[in-house]
Amino acid sequence: MTTPSRHAEHDIVVAAKTPAADGVVVLDLVAAGGGRLPAWRPGAHIDLVLPTGDERQYSLCGALDADAWRIAVRRAEAGRGGSAYVHNVLETGMSLRARGPVSHFEFQPEVPALFIAGGIGITPILPMIESAEASGTPWRLVYAGRTRVSMAFADELVRSHPGKVELRVSAEGSRLDAGRLLGVPAAGTVVYCCGPTGLVDAVEAAMRAWPQGSLHVERFAPKVVPATADAGFEVELALSGQTLSVPPGRSILDVVEDAGILVLSSCREGTCGTCETAILDGTAEHRDTILSEDEQSANRTMMICVSRSCGDRLVLEL
16 A cells, blocks of 8 residues: 555545434535545544645544545534534535645554443544454454444444444443553554543553553643743754754744744644654654654654754754
């Protein structure tokens, strides 16, 4: 499979808009003018560029071999307006632009998998289940939500995979207990978790005794960084030949943009991976929710919208 450029942009059209659950709609997106959109791997997401100019990241959740990209969008009452536009304004036949696909939530086929999803976090898990089924990989899903009617794809999953799907519905008195579920490490099993911050935090805490590399997560919200006094530092841009000062309270991305260097970005909070940049020298203080602990320790790349320098100087491939 050829991996598409993470920065590639595509003109797309909304081919269908369908309710999937209470507060959730599914969009099927096709290439404008026909043809196939780029192939993708389980766990990938796209940046959807709305006519308002807003950009939002949504996990691809349709069939891997489909002609259309499928995403599911939950209405976020306290959001920034992107989901409200999708729910209230976007209609079949409207044109959009999308960037990607990009994946920082990779699925390892042929390794037994435990999937844990909370709410709309089920979306990147769906193609992982498809891949696991196709490869004969043992898997199990624990899917948590507030109410059954708000849990998109829940009935279909239970019906299609009897004995492999466990629903935890808090309104019915059945809450997901991460400590009980994960208290005993399961050798040779990889856990994939996507959902609200509270769920992901609980899963991470419950898996502290598991072997390193057993957990893969995708978060919706930025990491909470302890309040500390940020120090200033210098960043050398190896490709453009500039050296810039990054003062406390400003991000590398802000300073680089002010210097006229074009860097693609989207979320500006360390959750999408669009601004990932290679580190040539120095050590980053990682504040993103994208890179795994192993990837952060490797210190090869950083998200310059939120991460900073551990020392006085960084050299970046910009």
